[in-house]
Amino acid sequence: MKKLRYRKNNAIRIICLLLIFSCLSLTLPAQTKTTKDPKKDLENKKKKINEEINEINEMLNKTKANKKNSLGNLLTLNMKLDKRQELIAAINAEIDQLNKKINLTEGEIDHLKSNLIKLKTEYARMIISAQRQQDAYSRLMFLFSSNNFNQALMRLKYLQQYSVYRKKQADEIVSTQTILQVKLGELKESKHEKNVLLGNEEAEKDSLSQEKAEQEIVLTGLQQKEKDLKTKLERKKQESVELQLAIKKLIADEIKRKADEAAKEALAAKKAKEEKNKKDKNVKVKEIAKTNDSKENIKETPTYPDLSDEAEALSNDFANNRGKLPWPITKGIICEPYGEHEHPAIKGFMMMNNGVEICSGKGATARAIFDGEVTSVAVSPTGGKLVIIRHGEYLSVYTNLSDVQVKVGEKVTLKQPLGTVMMDEDETKAAMNFQIWKGQKTMDPSGWLYKGG
Numbered sequence: 001m002k003k004l005r006y007r008k009n010n011a012i013r014i015i016c017l018l019l020i021f022s023c024l025s026l027t028l029p030a031q032t033k034t035t036k037d038p039k040k041d042l043e044n045k046k047k048k049i050n051e052e053i054n055e056i057n058e059m060l061n062k063t064k065a066n067k068k069n070s071l072g073n074l075l076t077l078n079m080k081l082d083k084r085q086e087l088i089a090a091i092n093a094e095i096d097q098l099n100k101k102i103n104l105t106e107g108e109i110d111h112l113k114s115n116l117i118k119l120k121t122e123y124a125r126m127i128i129s130a131q132r133q134q135d136a137y138s139r140l141m142f143l144f145s146s147n148n149f150n151q152a153l154m155r156l157k158y159l160q161q162y163s164v165y166r167k168k169q170a171d172e173i174v175s176t177q178t179i180l181q182v183k184l185g186e187l188k189e190s191k192h193e194k195n196v197l198l199g200n201e202e203a204e205k206d207s208l209s210q211e212k213a214e215q216e217i218v219l220t221g222l223q224q225k226e227k228d229l230k231t232k233l234e235r236k237k238q239e240s241v242e243l244q245l246a247i248k249k250l251i252a253d254e255i256k257r258k259a260d261e262a263a264k265e266a267l268a269a270k271k272a273k274e275e276k277n278k279k280d281k282n283v284k285v286k287e288i289a290k291t292n293d294s295k296e297n298i299k300e301t302p303t304y305p306d307l308s309d310e311a312e313a314l315s316n317d318f319a320n321n322r323g324k325l326p327w328p329i330t331k332g333i334i335c336e337p338y339g340e341h342e343h344p345a346i347k348g349f350m351m352m353n354n355g356v357e358i359c360s361g362k363g364a365t366a367r368a369i370f371d372g373e374v375t376s377v378a379v380s381p382t383g384g385k386l387v388i389i390r391h392g393e394y395l396s397v398y399t400n401l402s403d404v405q406v407k408v409g410e411k412v413t414l415k416q417p418l419g420t421v422m423m424d425e426d427e428t429k430a431a432m433n434f435q436i437w438k439g440q441k442t443m444d445p446s447g448w449l450y451k452g453g
Contacts, residue, residue: 042094049087056080075335077215078344084208091201098194105187112180119173242381244354250376315392318370325369325448328434335359338444354442355435364421364430366398368412377404384422397435
């Protein structure tokens with residue numbers, strides 16, 4: 001009887017173990033679940049920055065030997081330094097991601113090892129228990145000692161399921177060992193990738209150090225002729241002011257033209273209404289006074305006129321594409337930012353820009369950033385030509401073009417060529433001042449353009 005009682009207790013204990021292992025097997029897959037890795041985005045960003053650095057190197061290589069200490073060369077070097085620092089930051093971000101992945105993988109490995117130990121320990125106990133019940137007599141006694149038929153049937157099912165579960169536990173051990181090996185391989189690969197990135201980071205830092213030394217040489221050379229440089233910059237600053245005033249006047253003229261068109265349409269509508277009222281003999285003095293007031297208001301419209309349904313839809317579509325608009329030059333780098341900023345060579349000398357200066361190589365083509373209508377084609381005070389395109393209440397401005405391929409009133413489409421950007425032979429680069437206006441207010445174009453180029 002003692003022996004039978006022992007076997008009953010042992011059976012109960014094994015059933016409990018079966019339940020425990022079922023829970024363990026359910027929790028294990030949850031540990032191996034992975035989330036989306038933004039690694040590809042960082043790799044694309046690094047690729048884009050490297051392309052920009054290559055473009056800048058092309059500009060630097062084309063700089064004549066006697067222009068190495070020029071202002072343009074300094075600005076190009078500054079761009080390169082900025083891009084190099086961006087690249088190092090992207091590499092650091094990728095290293096941080098790898099560190100998180102390594103820590104996560106190490107945690108999963110520890111969890112798998114712990115589970116594997118538990119699985120092997122309990123499996124060993126099951127084998128020992130099975131050996132005690134391996135003879136046919138013991139199994140028969142276990143069945144015949146049942147209190148009733150139902151209990152005997154349950155014990156028979158238990159013996160069958162116990163054998164199946166023991167095999168399942170063996171498979172679970174093999175599966176866990178396989179997953180563990182995969183995770184160890186991933187860990188090794190991640191650590192190798194991290195070491196490669198650390199090597200790349202060191203190489204980029206060395207390049208940055210060399211470029212900073214080159215920048216210092218150019219800066220020193222420019223500062224030695226600060227007086228001449230200031231004269232040149234003052235002239236450039238004045239030309240820039242004249243350009244901004246010219247653009248502002250063109251935009252104001254465009255707004256006035258649209259306001260006049262709206263006024264004419266409103267007056268025509270009012271006149272038609274008056275004539276209809278006269279025919280019906282229902283004209284009221286109050287309505288005539290109201291019409292006169294409306295005329296006066298139309299004449300004094302100070303802001304952008306009400307947009308047509310088509311123009312409003314275009315305007316909303318343009319606004320919804322903020323940060324997604326293509327660059328106005330097929331290949332280019334922002335070499336001067338929007339707004340007020342200090343000149344890189346002369347401390348305290350402030351520059352003002354209503355847009356961004358985009359530098360590129362020879363033969364760069366200007367293109368429309370969005371669908372719209374050409375409202376102005378004019379000669380720029382700084383030389384070359386400029387084009388203004390209206391996108392509802394928004395306007396985009398393209399300056400310093402040597403030739404223009406569009407005309408006033410023409411409807412243009414996204415990325416349509418507008419003309420060729422002028423080449424500055426002294427600085428051996430093409431540069432376009434690009435602006436975005438909303439009514440008579442300037443906006444920072446860099447926030448509107450797609451970061452991927």
